[in-house]
Amino acid sequence: MQRIILSIDGMTCSACSNGLEKYLNKQNGIYNASVNLVMANATIDYDEKILDIPKLETFVKKAGFKSLGEFKEIKFEAKSKNEKTKLIIFTILAIILMYISMGHMLNLPALPYLDPHKHVYPYMITLLLLTISFLIYGFDIIKNGYKNLIHNTPNMDTLVAIGVLTSFLYSLYNMYLVFKGNQNAIMNLYFESSAIVIYFIKLGRFIDGASKDKTKEAISKLVTITPTKATIKKEDTYKEVTLDEIKKGDIVICKAGEKITVDGEIIYGKAHFDDSFITGESKPINKTIGAKVLAGSLNYDGYIEYKAEKIGKDSTISEIVRLVIEASNTKSPISKVADKVSGIFVPIVILIAIITLILYLLITKDLSESLITFVTILVIACPCSLGLATPLAIVVSEGKCASEGILIKKSEILENVQKVDTIIFDKTGTLTYGKLKISKVINYSNLEDQKLLQLAASLEAKSSHPISKAFEGYMSENNVTQLEVSDFENIPGFGIKGKVENEEIMLGNSKLLDKYNIENNHAGDENVLSSNGNSIIYVIKNNEIIALIGACDIIRENVKNVIKELQEQDITTVILTGDNERAASKIAKELGITIVYSNVVPTEKAEVIKRLKEENKYIMMCGDGINDSPALSLSDIGVSIHGATDIAMDSSDVILTQNNLNSILKLINISKKTFKIIKQNLFWAFFYNLIMIPIAIGILKPIGITITPMIASLAMVFSSITVILNTLRLKKLK
Known part of the structure; x- marks a missing residue:
């Protein structure tokens, strides 16, 4: 299976992205496709034996869109001077058009030779030419709407295209009647409706594009940080x-x-x-x-x-950007629900508009009023705000998380973090820095302490366990030469063994003694070491304990405050460690954690999590990302805290690159605020359509309240901008 991210051009609303996603997922050889409206790309998992990139791009084209090739950088909807100039020109033309078509209604002086009462033909021809210029300006909207309609994936452009062309063609028909001598038909010209609807859609998209770019700022900063x-x-x-x-x-x-x-x-x-x-x-x-x-x-x-x-x-930075982009291309449960709704929204609106048109014709017998109501319904419906409500918030939040050193692999994780009621911490390297120091050696052999430590340090140099850093530090500080090691073997959860100077040496915890039935008569010395918060490393040679080495760790900065704040949020905190009970209890007491599981090997950690999940706990496990992989994968949310160099091989759901547990608090806060914003966005989008579509149908006509297509287009733009501005509040989270 191969994965590719394609940049997509031509998507304007959620119906576009949903339609493309459905179309791609129907194709033979595509395992899964996920389309991101905000990032303007599609992540496709496909069978490379059946498909290649040109074939995938052909699928995109058949669906009515254009592939811009493999996604290599954040695509900004760059607002060129040419585009801005066009918008300014058409703003001026829109004002002129509105003045010509509606100025006489407000008793404003008519422009020379453009008085509809005195100069009918110049008036009509001017309106026609101005409207045609707007149709050319918005031809991309009409073309996309038509393409999506024939591909059975109608979208917002389809609604606008049908509405605009209906209004334009009806106006052309009435213009023909005027030329034939029916002067009353001039009252049924709605050229300005077609033009102004196009203008407001273009204006809205200009603002929308600029706003989407703002949502991608955090990710783009990562992209551009490299010279x-x-x-x-x-x-x-x-x-x-x-x-x-x-x-x-x-x-x-x-x-x-x-x-x-x-x-x-x-x-x-x-x-x-x-x-x-x-x-x-x-x-x-x-x-x-x-x-x-x-x-x-x-x-x-x-x-x-x-x-x-x-x-x-x-590179590491590219890997981070890839993770953030892939995460934004996955869909959270709430996104999937919104997608389903917006996917059927456009066909329902078209159906409502057609039914209303028929009923108006039957009841009023007024074609002009019926068509204007039909156009208004099509234009006022806004699947755009519904479609942007969730993905925009997800992209902003994941960009925010990335800028805070929090990398989330799937969008659903961002939604699920707010459900966490129990956080389990590994001790070494998570609650502590994992930078152990050799603090004490109790030597029972005939070897000198320095020689004993040289043997142990040489063997530990082959290990990836955090405790090996203590021996590495000792060798560096004391200029100790590393000895040759052979037959090295890692015994997960117990220790390590190997030959050093042809002598078999084993290093490990108390479980190693049980595994190899090694006698232990050093309880007194163990108590002394563990009571001082030391982790105990047993040095074994010829099945005898020849030394006890004590190593102590330092609690991370601000961990105590983090634990306290989590507990204030009614989140249960737990320590789960392979370390001895005394060392674990000492750390727990300092941090105010009352639940401690000590002497636990990696497989047993998974069992502890399984038991807690059976008690209906929603669990976040925070560990080192590699040694704790069984526990991380079994927990509801796995979080690893380490430097960013191992991102590609990490097995967790969330990676904290900043080596600071404050990031846990930030993650929880961002998750809660994000889904508060999403719920507000969805409420607004549903509320807007629930209220405005009935008004467009004419439910308030008995009390004299009606909506024209122009007002409808302005309302639709306002709806999208409201969702965007509300979402951008997430960027200000601290």
């Missing part, structure tokens, strides 16, 4: 190249004040870097030979040379 040029070094020569010309393995230079162009590893020099756009670390980070640098990082004060490793779409 487009760099200097590469080949032997003793230097050459400035574009980003596309850099190849894996190239040596790239970066001077003070410049940004890193591609992910890589420093091979010469040192400097302080600002990685805050990904890690959230506000202080500059000192990096030297062997350290990884990320595309977009700012070099504060040094000169470095680094080897290019991840280029273009493989």
Whole structure:
């Protein structure tokens, strides 16, 4: 199975995106297609043995839209000077048209030779020519409406096209009657209705496009953070190249004040870097030979040379953007409901308009009034506001989350976060920094402490467990040489083993002793270490404990405040750790957490979550993203907290790149506010259509209240703008 994201041109409302999505999902060889109206793209999972990209683009064309090729960057509906100029010109023409057609009703002086009472023919021809210019201006709307109608996917453009052309053709017919001598037919000219409806739709789309661009600002900042040029070094020569010309393995230079162009590893020099756009670390980070640098990082004060490793779409920042875009292309449950409603909305409106037209003709026998009512109903209905209500809010929120270092893999997760009533935290690396330090060695062997630690540290160097960092720190601080290790084996949940200097050594927790039936006569020493908050590492040789090594950790900054605030929101907090009971209880007491599960291996963590879910708890699990993968996948929402370099391999639903649990509070707040906004948007969209369509039908005519097509188009634009402005309030969330 292959996945591609295609940029789509020509989508104007939710009926467009829904229609395209349905059409694509019907095609043989497409497993799943999801179309995003706001981002103007389609994510397609397809069988590469049956289909290729040109065939997929043909499907898009047959559905009435245009593929702009593979989605490579955020597409902005750039408001060119030409487009703005057109809008200004047609604004002036709209004012002139309204003055000519309606000025006499307000007793305004008529323009020379354009008085409908004295100069009938110049008056009509001027209105006709002005209206034709508006039809040309809005030809894309009429064309899209027609295409979608013949492809059985009618949309908002279809409603507008039918309404505008009906009004225009009826006016042409009455103009013909005037030429034939029926002067009364001049009262049935509605050229201005066709023109002004087009104008308001265009104006609305201009504003709508600018607003959509604002929703994508957070993502676009990530895209544009990487420089487009760099200097590469080949032997003793230097050459400035574009980003596309850099190849894996190239040596790239970066001077003070410049940004890193591609992910890589420093091979010469040192400097302080600002990685805050990904890690959230506000202080500059000192990096030297062997350290990884990320595309977009700012070099504060040094000169470095680094080897290019991840280029273009493989870079960390591109991976983040990909995740955010793919998440915005998934649909939350509430989005699916809104899509279903808006998908049947347009056909229902057309049916209502036709029934009303027939009834008006039967009751009033007035063709003019019947057609105007028909046009008004088509124009006033607004599937656009209904279709934008959810996806616009999702895109804004996911962009907001991305800017806060919160990466969400599926939109449904954003909806589900607000349901969480229990958050389970892994201890090491989550509640604590995971930067353990060797604090105590109790040595029962004949080896010197330094030699013992060298053996243990050499074996731990092969492990990815957070506790290995303690030994790594010890080796670095004491200039200890790493010994050769062979036959290394990881024993998940228990420890590790391997041969160091041809001696088999095992390191692990108390469960390792039970697994290999190793006798333990050191309870007193264990109590001393664990009572001081140490994690205990047992060093085993020849099936005997030869040492106990104590390692302690530091609680993350602000964790206590985060736990307190979660508890104030009636969210239960739990510690779930493989560490010993005393070390876990010490951390729990400091943080005010009363529920603790200790000495739990990864498979047992999943069992604990399963039991809690059986108690109808809605669970968020917060762990390291890799070692806790069984528990993360079983929980309702899995959250990992770590640096961003492993994003592609992460198994969780949410990734916190800023190594700060404050992000959990931000995520919950954004989730709650987002769905409050979505509910407001949907209420407004339904309320608007529920009220305005009956008024357009004429329910208030008995009391003298009627709506013309011009007012209808203005009301429709107002409805969409209301939804957009309400949604943009999410950008101000703190």
